[in-house]
Amino acid sequence: MRAVGIVGVGHTKFGRFTGSFLDMAASAAKEALDDAGVRPVTGHGIDQVFLASMGAGQVNKISGAASALVDTLNLRPAMAETVENGPASGASAVKLGYMAIASGLCDTVLVVGAEQMRVISGWEATDFVATMSHPEAEYPYGLTLPAFAGMFTRLYMDKYGVTEKDLAIVGVKNHENAMHNPVAHIKLVPNLYAITEDEDANVINPYVAEPLRVYHTCPVSDGAAALVLTALDSGREFNHKPVRIAGVGQATDTHVVAERREPTELFAVKESARRAYEMAGIGPEDIDVAELHDAFQILEIAESEEVGFFPKGTGHLAAREGKTRVDGEKPINTSGGLKAKGHPVGATGVSQVVEIVRQLRGEAGGRQVKGAKTGLTVNFGGFGNNVVSIVLTTRERG
Amino acid sequence: MYAYKCDACGELHHPKHFVCRKCGGTDFTETPLEGEATVLTWTKVYNLPEGYMKPYLCFVIARFDNGLTVSGQINSEQPVTGQRVKAVVGVVKEGVGRDFYGFIFEPAQSVA
Amino acid sequence: MATIDKMEQQLRPAETAMAPYPAKYITLASGEKMVVKQVARENCGIVLETVKPLMTVERDFYDIVASRIYSEVLGHMRYRVKDEYVLLGTVDGEIAGVVNGRLVDDKVGMSYHTMTIKQGLRIGAQLFAAKMEYHFDILGQDEVWIVAESPNGFKRWMIEYELVSRPETWHELGGVPTYVLTRELWEKHKAGKCTGRRPVPEELLAKAENPRLPGKYAQIPGFTR
Structure with a gap:
């Protein structure tokens, strides 16, 4: 297979986007094309556009959105597809971009992830996201992603002694990181004491889905992120030295959460990371920085174990000890994560890759991990039923 | 509400699956759950x-x-x-x- | 006080003596302390200035809410509303939110509006709870009539407090269907919704007594006064 690298990144400010869905997707795409040094219209050389979105059709009423985007950017006659794989749509689109180039079908591909969820109310957004659960055994019950996360958190607490404060520690760390990320949604650092131990804590930080509280869960955000992928042997010159996609792994698990044999395990996270490591020829010890899918803070803890950073049942202890901070031994979610950077679902997987590229290029400013050479992203779909992991590196091919 | 029992090996499923997770069987009988x-x-x-x-x-x-x-x-x-x-x-x-x-x-x- | 002529006396409502709302403070998620305090009638000018910029913001019905608060508070200042009160939430002296309401009679209260200026810290929910605390726990009322003008309000008050629908009662705010918070529902939900401590330390209180206009509005990007 041909080696594939990333030569351009773009990212809108996450939060509320007041323009249209297409404006948002095109803004991120334009920034990535500019970053790479690709000029639209004449000789742009973009063979294919993948647009990841979970709700373009359902929420924004735009079907086949990639066709609209490719024309908005005047990248015709590039091939175009919209990619929908729940909240893992973003990383799925990166994977498809990788496959398109590695197979030899394309030389240069634009990958965009975009989601505009704040045009609907919070409870409509909750309902929209819940449509990825099982249509008979889960969704009609009113079960939502926070409900599954709450039940998962309780099992984790019972089995491993994770506390509400541990979840808050992870959240506060991510909020602190987001203060150094200009594109982050939330620019406010919660006070750990205020949200955990203060007399007012139960009311100002209420339960969303017991034992999960407001400050243990991510916000609803709009946003878009984009990447330019190219074949390393294409001979084309770009503005940036490529960051190589060294490994791509994906795995599925039971669609129905209750059917899992071991309810505290996230099999698809473990398996997708294993495949990505194997393809890259590395192990978890080689990862310098990681973006993990912390839609709920328990997921950052559990994923940090499943990808092999810490032994099972000790992720919360590592967080307590500061090991996952920017200056720790395994920095996680330097971007602010889904918790503070925001979680426009279909854009998240692309956004995670943008952050790792910035880290590996040394462009991460106040949140830069010194000397980072290899990074990992984990993009989590459903409640862990479809997970995509990607390894990125600036090291030479082994 | 039903469980779906694999006719070949007896494995129970809920919700309905078309292929048994245990033996690969494809015939099921509905049993009240x-x-x-x-x-x-x-x-x-x-x-x-x-x-x-x-x-x-x-x-x-x-x-x-x-x-x-x-x-x-x-x-x-x-x-x-x-x-x-x-x-x-x-x-x-x-x-x-x-x-x-x-x-x-x-x-x-x-x-x- | 200026002397009031006979005509003006005819125009003013007869007012009921209301126990004042005792100031309290709440620790917000940011660690900042919000003081919730009643504003005296003569000091309500700053409330008008606070809501004024939002009177043209159409999104989430801010225009309706801001315009109505403006007229309610103006009416209060100029003696054209009976038994009204205004509570302000301030953080480090800066206005973070405002709520108001009035008495229908000694047993029934009427909630007017809740306006959050500083977003993302659940300030609106806290101020709404403080308003209900005033009606039930300070004034000893039996029920409060409430309406929602936005879907957010409906979710927050009608669903979260399980308010009782009483469509046969037309609320003063345009006659839309009334929902009622009964004492029983208040007692059920109070612990999870209402918090704060008294007395307010002197230093905090001093800042709250001289509130400042908000420097920015999340609803108006790039706002300058």
Whole structure:
């Protein structure tokens, strides 16, 4: 297979986007094309556009959105597809971009992830996201992603002694990181004491889905992120030295959460990371920085174990000890994560890759991990039923 | 509500699958899924999605005595892990022209 | 006080003596302390200035809410509303939110509006709870009539407090269907919704007594006064 690298990144400010869905997707795409040094219209050389979105059709009423985007950017006659794989749509689109180039079908591909969820109310957004659960055994019950996360958190607490404060520690760390990320949604650092131990804590930080509280869960955000992928042997010159996609792994698990044999395990996270490591020829010890899918803070803890950073049942202890901070031994979610950077679902997987590229290029400013050479992203779909992991590196091919 | 029993090996499934997870069999017989179960985990959800005009609702993942594990609502203000519950089938969501039925668990002692 | 002529006396409502709302403070998620304090009638000018910029913001019905608060508070200042009160939430002296309401009679209260200026810290929910605390726990009322003008309000008050629908009672705010918070529901939900401590330390209180206009509005990007 041909080696594939990333030569351009773009990212809108996450939060509320007041323009249209297409404006948002095109803004991120334009920034990535500019970053790479690709000029639209004449000789742009973009063979294919993948647009990841979970709700373009359902929420924004735009079907086949990639066709609209490719024309908005005047990248015709590039091939175009919209990619929908729940909240893992973003990383799925990166994977498809990788496959398109590695197979030899394309030389240069634009990958965009975009989601505009704040045009609907919070409870409509909750309902929209819940449509990825099982249509008979889960969704009609009113079960939502926070409900599954709450039940998962309780099992984790019972089995491993994770506390509400541990979840808050992870959240506060991510909020602190987001203060150094200009594109982050939330620019406010919660006070750990205020949200955990203060007399007012139960009311100002209420339960969303017991034992999960407001400050243990991510916000609803709009946003878009984009990447330019190219074949390393294409001979084309770009503005940036490529960051190589060294490994791509994906795995599925039971669609129905209750059917899992071991309810505290996230099999698809473990398996997708294993495949990505194997393809890259590395192990978890080689990862310098990681973006993990912390839609709920328990997921950052559990994923940090499943990808092999810490032994099972000790992720919360590592967080307590500061090991996952920017200056720790395994920095996680330097971007602010889904918790503070925001979680426009279909854009998240692309956004995670943008952050790792910035880290590996040394462009991460106040949140830069010194000397980072290899990074990992984990993009989590459903409640862990479809997970995509990607390894990125600036090291030479082994 | 039914469990789907593999005709070849007897493995129970819920919801319906087209291929048995254990033996690959493709023929199933519907068997009523009812009786007592044990709560494995639970949550009380306060931000319900569109369509639920309630401040909160409790959910459980519970294991039937036959080993099958399902999600459901529970009629209890404060479920407890390990609690014995009884499955009742009821309307879990009111739809326009079509209601959705599913498991609503009750604490076992209150269903004499 | 200026002398009031006979005509003006005819125009003013007869007012009921109301126990004042005792100031309290709440620790917000940011660690900042919000003081919730009643504003005296003569000091309500700053409330008008606070809501004024939002009177043209259409999104989430801010225009309706801001315009109505403006007229209610103006009416209060100029003696054209009976038994009204205004509570302000301030953080480090800066206005973070405002709520108001009035008495229908000694047993029934009427909630007017809740306006959050500083977003993302659940300030609106806290101020709404403080308003209900005033009606039930300070003034000893039996019920409060409430309406929602936005879907957010409906979710927050009608669903979260399980308010009782009483459509036969037309609320003063345009006659839309009334919902009622009864004492029983208040007692049920109070612990999870209402918090704060008294007395307010002197230093905090001093800042709250001289509130400042908000420097920015999340609803108006790039706002300058």
